[in-house]
Amino acid sequence: MSDKKWFSLSVEEVEQELDTNRHAGLNEEEAELLKEEYGLNKLPEGEQTPEWVKFLRQFNDVLIYILLVASVVTFFLGKHVDTAVILLVAIVNGVIGYVQENKAEKALEGIKNMLSLKAMVYREEYRQEVDSTEVVPGDIVYLSSGDKIPADIRLFEVDRLKVEESPLTGESTSVEKQTEPLKEDTPIGDRSNMVFSGTTVSSGNAKGIVTETGESTEIGKINRSMSEVEAIQTPLLKQTDQFGKTISIVILVLAVFLFTFAFIIHNYEWGELLLSVISLTVAAIPEGLPAILTIILALGVQSMADKQAIMRTLPSVETLGAVTVICSDKTGTLTKNEMTVQSVITKDKTYSVTGLGYEPEGDILDENENPVDVMEENDLKELLTAAKTVNEADIYQKNDQWEVRGDPTEGCLITLAEKADIDIESLDRQSEIPFDSEYKYMVGLVEENNLKKIFIKGAPDRLFEMAKLDSDERSYWEEQMSKRTKKGERVLAFGVKEVPKEKNHVDHEDVNSDITLLGLTGIIDPPREEVIEAIEVCKKAGIKVKMITGDHKETALAIAKELGIAEQDKVTEGRDLDGMSEEEVRELVEEVDVFARTSPENKLQLVEALQNNGHVSAMTGDGVNDAPALKRADIGVAMGIKGTEVAKEASEMVLVNDDFSTIVNAVKEGRRVYDNLKKTILFILPTNGAEALLVAAALLLGINMPLTPVQILYVNMITAVTIALALAFEPLEKGTMSKPPRNSDERLLSPYYIFRILFVSVLIGGSIMWINQGLLSGYESSHLNTITLHSLVFAQLFHLFNVRNERHFSLNNQFFDNKAAFLVSGLLIAVQLLVTYVPFLANVLGLYPIELNLWLYPILVGLGVFVIVEIEKFVTHRLLKKKK
Structure with a gap:
């Protein structure tokens, strides 16, 4: 890739470097050799990831690996229902991730679509049209208004050439081009003797020598830098990834220890023991967490879309x-990227202009902010006439939007003239001098009221030199220009000169002196x-x-x-x-x-x-x-x-x-979503902790398993995709947007969160174990498993209302704000009745249709959890207040 600064070389030096001739061009043999050397004028194709690879990538998670191993073991143990359910959970998680993932990186394709399809080149001493991919360094290219530029080109001949470069450089106006060499440290936005691949000719014509093609062009460098840019992993992904690895290590160490302990101490049959350890593994893994996090993020995406912000990736x-x-x-x-005249200055008055953009709505106001009667302001009227006459642009309405055809700066002058309280005439130009960056002005010869005049529009410093000004007048105009420039306005000057009636042609000598300065306009690209x-x-x-x-x-x-x-x-x-x-x-x-x-x-x-x-x-x-x-x-x-x-x-x-303000709404939503994600984790993990505690206690004590792997998976998934989902709809807490952003390195589980998860896990697990071993000691294992399952579900159902308000009393005036919490609670109770009393579902989960009085135990566990956690929150909040 060439790093040569072509813009700093003369045209002759460029010809010599590229071994070409601007008057003859390349011949076909030379073009073919150069094409072999430099390759086609296109950007390299990016590798496409097969869809099956994208799908398999969703399973690249330590927790999913453990589930898959568990499914293999249960299969060989003959527990095919368990295997099917475990695999189903893993696949559901994979499908959700695949559907929500950004399908492919299309940025490189988007750049390619910007490139010109055809180019007019000079070869074999005559013009010919070729595919833009065939253009090579050294080619002589013709450019005309509307052309998309096919490569980076050093200009050697220009005729009123202006190029729209805002997609590449960020400039809000068309750039005027010239042919002289520039300094080596000239930034890309000021390289006025170059045009760049992917930009567009807005007006004029030119010829130039192709200096760079394909990946060597400025747009190609962007393409290359994009492919080299490493995608940043979001804070949540980093934290959940680390959390997954940590919990996996803990689970495996605990499983090995309990397997060894139970095998030696209680003399379990190894197949039964292995199934019990799998139960522990499945219990400890929060397999519902990836699904619910994905769903909460997806709901956040939908909420943002309603507020005009489209998120392309969930995390x-x-x-x-x-x-x-x-x-x-x-x-x-x-x-707005819409040039607007903000002020008009004449020799003795300053006018302000209302209205923004190209829409011809607004007024020209005097210094007292009263609308101006243009008929009574001769200098202003003549300036507006000059602005509308010496002009190549026009404005038009399209889909309720006013747009400009031609140069944006000239378009805003048309809009200015339309804001006058009278019709400003665009006079016929009998002769003209087009704008040229060398002269920095544009001239039109017109006839008005039987008088021949020359109107001139251009750079203020240039017109100051050409006008009849004494030192005081010059100081006045320069001071006015300086004021406007410091306000961020781009200043244009307008002048007039009367000429004899027989004058039919105008040239540069006619405007070199004795111009009467009509005034200045200050132009801005207005802020939103x-x-x-x-x-x-x-x-x-x-x-x-x-x-x-x-x-x-x-x-x-x-x-x-x-x-x-x-x-x-x-x-x-x-x-x-x-x-x-x-x-x-x-x-x-x-x-x-x-x-x-x-x-x-x-x-x-x-x-x-x-x-x-x-x-x-x-x-x-x-x-x-x-x-x-x-x-x-x-x-x-x-x-x-x-x-x-x-x-x-x-x-x-x-x-x-x-709308920039949409970003603020998106940040609000981002903060709300993150808070709700943390509440979801605080809600889900105690279920896994309680389940793991129950299974571990059974292995240590040598008693029957309180739950099967299928039942554990059911509890984990049903609580995650029903009642946990209600947390996604929790509103933004007051004062959230008055707090500084959270630290991106903030731990997903703060010390308080860890305490709370362990506390609730022990509370749920301990209460269920006490009921099973004490109050229900004479019941069959099928009864106990069913009551244990319902107790876990009801404990989480009541715990949902604890979590909705992290540290404050839950029964407050916002208790009924989240209708989804009550809706999913009713849904969950209905599902629990179905899986208990519909034979097919009960058989799949291994549940017993328990008597009505036995529902009292799950309800008491749930109520107990709610009351005790509310007391804990009250005490903790008081202690933290005292510390502060």
């Missing part, structure tokens, strides 16, 4: 709750109105917001201040980052909130620096240039309306409405 939902910093692109994310409030909410929630943009630093800083992102005049440019060490970038990223003129590499560099500093980062963006950083960030957030497919496919979240 990313909870990651949102831990986000500490949002790195946001400016154009189209914090701003709702973003200011969203950023304020982020600050209260302890979330930093950083602007990382390809735009100029003055514009970036002005917008950042207006939005409340930056409070100081600190801006760092991409070229400064390029020369810094990793340690320097890590220090800088904590101090600076605005980064301007950044390259794709800079964005990735900043995200990595934040992550190395311990931040959980979200990166918003809409362009191809954002894709590597979007993929590397903990949460990539793409814009749904104006975002490219590449950006969407590289992200975890897509904003349907391109």
Whole structure:
């Protein structure tokens, strides 16, 4: 891959380096040899993972491995029902994971779709159209308005060429192109003598020499960096993975110990003992947990979709709750990506303009904020006429949205003219000088009221030189320009010159002097109105917001201040980052909130620096240039309306409405989901603990097993997919968005959670063991197994209402807020009656249709658990308050 800085070389040097001739082009033999050397002008194909591999990947979990081993053992022991149920549980978990998983990485395909299909090249000394894949370095390429650029090209001839590069560079306006060499440290957004693969010609024509193709192009480098970017594992996945490994070790050690102890001390028959140990293993494994976590995350995804945020990966939902910093692109994310004239300045007045975007709704106001009568303001009327006349764009309405055809800056001038209280005429141009970056102005010769005039529009500094200005007037205009620039506005100047009636042609000499300056316009890419409030909410929630943009630093800083992102005049440019060490970038990223003129590499560099500093980062963006950083960030957030497919496919979240404030709602949802996930774990694990305690006690005491493996699996799954599901609907607790983000390294099970799980496990297991061995000692094992199963289920049913409020009294004024808790409770009771009294179901689970009076024991166990846990919560809460 070439690292040559073609933009710093002269055209002659480029020709020499590539052994080509701009006047003759390559011949077919040379093109074929170059194609063999450099390959086709396309991006490399990514390897596709077979669907069966994706499905099998769902079983790559230590806890599932143990279940699968247990199923093999039960099969050889002849317990085929047990085998079938164990396998069914494992397969159900695998199917849920497979269905919810992100099907494939499509980001590379999205980039490929941006490339041009055809290209006009000059070969064998004549023009010919070829497939873009056939273009090679050294080819001479013709470019016209609307063309998608097929490769990276060094321009040698331009005619009013403007290129739309926002998907690649983040620039909000079309870029004017020229042919002169540039300095070696020129950032990509300022390489005005180059055009890049995947961008589009918005106006004009050009010729150029292809310098890079395929993977060597700027878009190819993004493609390569994306393939090299390592996907970040979410905090929840890290924690559950570690939890699974820890519990697996504990289970295996306990199983080996109990097998050995029971075999030696109680002289069990080895097959029966092995089945009992499998019962212990199955009891201790929270096999229902992966399914319920997946379902809760999926419900969180649905909730976010209702709020205009589409999550593309399930675990990313909870990651949102831990986000500490949002790195946001400016154009189209914090701003509307719609150029708007904000102010008009004439020689003695300043006007403000209301309305945003290209919609011709709004007013031109005087300094007292009263609508202006344009007929009474001659300078203003003439400026508006010039703005509408010397213009190549037009605006139109499409699907209730106003859009621009042509250059966005010229489009907003049309909108400005339409906001006048009178019709502003676009005069016929009898002669014109198109805009050229060398001259920085555009000229039109017109006739108005039997007078011949030249209207001129261009860069202020250029028109100041051409106008009739004394020193005071020059100072006035320069001061006005400086004021607008500091506010982040892009300033254009307008002038007029009367010429003789017989004048029919205009050239540069006609406008070199004696221009009358009509005034200036200040143009902005307006911030989204709702973003200011969203950023304020982020600050209260302890979330930093950083602007990382390809735009100029003055514009970036002005917008950042207006939005409340930056409070100081600190801006760092991409070229400064390029020369810094990793340690320097890590220090800088904590101090600076605005980064301007950044390259794709800079964005990735900043995200990595934040992550190395311990931040959980979200990166918003809409362009191809954002894709590597979007993929590397903990949460990539793409814009749904104006975002490219590449950006969407590289992200975890897509904003349907391109509204930055939607991110805040998503963070709220992420925090709610995470809290509810922890409550779910606090709810489910005591069931496994109680079951394991009962089985272990039976092995140690040498008594009959209180539950079979099938019954244990049933309890685990039925409590997980019914009553545990109710916790997914618990509302956001008050004050959640006033707390700082949780530490991403926060342990899934805090010391209090571990105590609570052990306490409830012993409480449930101990009470059931006391009832079985004391009150029900004369009953058959089928009775005891049935009562034990129902006692476990009812204990969890009542425990659900303990867990809904982690540390406070559960019977409060929010007790009835979660209707789902009561709905699933009724459902669970109905299921328990069915599996007890429907013969087929009872036979599968090995249950006995117990008498009505025996239901009293499960209900008493459940009530006892609820009351005792509420007392524990009250005492614990008081003790913690005293410590504080």
